Amino acid sequence: MSTLAHVFEDTGIATIVLASMADVAKKVGPPRVLACEFPLGRPLGKPGDAAFQHQVLQQAFNLLEADEPTFEHFPEVVESDEMPMACPLPPRDDPNAPPAVDEARGLISAYRRAVERKGVTAVGRAIEPEQIPAALDTLHQWAQGAAWKEVKLPGKNTVAVCHDIRAYYLEAALELVGDLAPGSRSFDAWFYEVTEAGKTILEARRSLKEQEAPFPFWFYMVAGHLE
Amino acid sequence: MTQDRAATRGDDAMRALASTMDAPEFTSTSFNKLRKPLSECRVAIVTSASLHRPDQDRFAQGDAGFRAFNRDDRNLIMGHWSPNFDHSGFHLDLNVVYPIDRLEELAADGVIGEVAPRHFAFAGNQPDTVSEIRLDTGPQCAVQLNADAVDVVLLTPV
Numbered sequence: 001m002s003t004l005a006h007v008f009e010d011t012g013i014a015t016i017v018l019a020s021m022a023d024v025a026k027k028v029g030p031p032r033v034l035a036c037e038f039p040l041g042r043p044l045g046k047p048g049d050a051a052f053q054h055q056v057l058q059q060a061f062n063l064l065e066a067d068e069p070t071f072e073h074f075p076e077v078v079e080s081d082e083m084p085m086a087c088p089l090p091p092r093d094d095p096n097a098p099p100a101v102d103e104a105r106g107l108i109s110a111y112r113r114a115v116e117r118k119g120v121t122a123v124g125r126a127i128e129p130e131q132i133p134a135a136l137d138t139l140h141q142w143a144q145g146a147a148w149k150e151v152k153l154p155g156k157n158t159v160a161v162c163h164d165i166r167a168y169y170l171e172a173a174l175e176l177v178g179d180l181a182p183g184s185r186s187f188d189a190w191f192y193e194v195t196e197a198g199k200t201i202l203e204a205r206r207s208l209k210e211q212e213a214p215f216p217f218w219f220y221m222v223a224g225h226l227e
Numbered sequence: 228m229t230q231d232r233a234a235t236r237g238d239d240a241m242r243a244l245a246s247t248m249d250a251p252e253f254t255s256t257s258f259n260k261l262r263k264p265l266s267e268c269r270v271a272i273v274t275s276a277s278l279h280r281p282d283q284d285r286f287a288q289g290d291a292g293f294r295a296f297n298r299d300d301r302n303l304i305m306g307h308w309s310p311n312f313d314h315s316g317f318h319l320d321l322n323v324v325y326p327i328d329r330l331e332e333l334a335a336d337g338v339i340g341e342v343a344p345r346h347f348a349f350a351g352n353q354p355d356t357v358s359e360i361r362l363d364t365g366p367q368c369a370v371q372l373n374a375d376a377v378d379v380v381l382l383t384p385v
Contacts, residue, residue: 001275001384003357004349007365008273008380009257011373017382023246031258040238041313043274043383044329047320053329060381061338064261080238080313120281120302122314159288159308166310174318184313185237223311225240 005030016060018043026071032063033071039080039184046078048181081183084190087173098140100196101133104165107172114175122167126155132168135161136197143203148213158208162201162221169197192226202226241311249355261378268378270334271343273368275351276317276324276385277307286350291359293349293368298327298342307385309352324385343377351385 002025005015009031019025020043022035036056038045044053056074063070090106092099111129115121123129131154138153155161170187182190191198201221208218261268277286279294286294286306296303303325305317316323327346333339347368353360372380 001273001351001382003251003361004273004275004365004368005380005382006253006257007361008369008372009259011366011369012259013369013372013377013380014259014261014268015380015382018384020384021242021245023242024248024250027250029253029256031256039313039316040241040311041385042316042323043385044323044326047316047323050322050329050332053322053326054332057326057329057333057381061265061333061379064265064379067260069256069258082236118302118318120304122304122306125285125306159310163308163310167314170315170318174315181319182315184316187315188237188313220308220310223237223240224244225237225311 001025002028002030002033005032014064016063018056018060022073029069031069032066034060034063034074035071036074037077038074039078042078042184045074045076078184080185082185082189083183084194085173085177085182085186086180087177087190087194089195097133098137098196098200100136100140100200103196104133104136104168107169110172110175111168114171117175118171121171123164123171125163125167126157126160127164129168131155132165135165136200139200139204142207143200145207148208148211148217158217159220165197165201166191169195188223192222237311251355251357251361263378265339265379266337267340269341269343269376270330270339270379270381271372271375271377272325272327272330272346272381272383273349273372274325274347274383274385275349276305276383277350278303278325278348279306280304289352289354290350291353291357291364293347293364295345295347295371298344298346301327305385307351312385324383326381326383330381339379343372343375345371345375347371 016032019035025033046052205221
């Protein structure tokens with residue numbers, strides 16, 4: 001973002017960077033920065049809070065009055081919320097299926113309602129929603145020690161498939177909790193700590209690492225700080 | 228809050244990591260003072276959230292290109308490849324990433340002159356030097372912003 005600010009200013013446009021990583025913005029040094037200590041992924045701070053978003057924008061646009069490059073901090077910090085969101089999960093239906101497969105099948109109605117309501121979905125980078133249970137079945141087998149070269153993953157690209165599984169769960173979960181909007185890391189905490197799908201992905205990733213699969217193949221399946 | 232839960236401290240870890248990474252260096256800083264009041268300026272948003280419309284190509288891994296969308300588009304997908312930040316905020320309210328409704332309100336109130344007809348998205352996860360964006364796709368985007376007579380760009384990171 002800070003790089004683009006330099007590029008755009010070079011062509012005569014005035015720019016303002018809302019920076020979520022103040023250290024990086026300082027290094028790159030674009031002409032106007034409002035550093036905001038908000039949860040990553042939420043550069044305006046608070047979803048659904050128009051008044052707060054306007055406060056951020058007002059301070060950002062005020063930077064245009066300065067006569068020289070300027071770097072300010074937004075005074076309010078928004079902490080990330082890392083408690084798992086409270087979201088019901090479907091009960092076991094098919095005791096013969098791996099838990100994550102059973103769970104994902106049970107979420108399909110909520111997922112479809114979400115897509116119906118929103119009109120768009122982030123699922124589909126590598127697999128379609130209907131393939132989520134099959135992908136989790138492969139991940140379950142990897143987690144149990146199956147060789148990744150022998151048991152094939154629908155969609156092939158592990159990082160893209162894990163994205164699709166996460167997006168499927170996110171869209172279904174937000175549909176199930178309604179107005180109880182989760183905090184910034186509440187979905188991640190719920191997904192990796194509570195759902196069978198999240199736990200299966202973490203276990204599959206550990207297994208791939210142990211099998212000495214290529215680093216980019218397993219590392220980016222989940223956030224880098226997760227083990 | 229215990230520190231040993233798997234999913235904690237993600238933002239801290241990312242900020243710590245980012246501060247150790249190489250960043251592109253600029254020997255000078257261009258700085259354009261507004262030549263007219265903000266209330267007469269046309270404003271565009273450029274985000275690194277990999278936003279795109281469903282009918283546009285998805286961002287590929289390492290995609291240094293950008294997507295343009297119209298002022299009225301709201302059915303946008305966040306196509307970011309990084310699993311290292313929150314995606315739920317965008318699902319709840321796209322303005323927390325792409326404050327287009329807030330810009331419309333500021334234009335209606337006369338704070339800014341006008342909302343630009345088009346807005347742009349890049350992908351935030353890029354190589355440290357971002358040379359392709361700096362030398363190629365960034366300048367291409369600037370050409371389009373200038374074609375739309377944009378005075379001010381608000382950059383929002385993801």
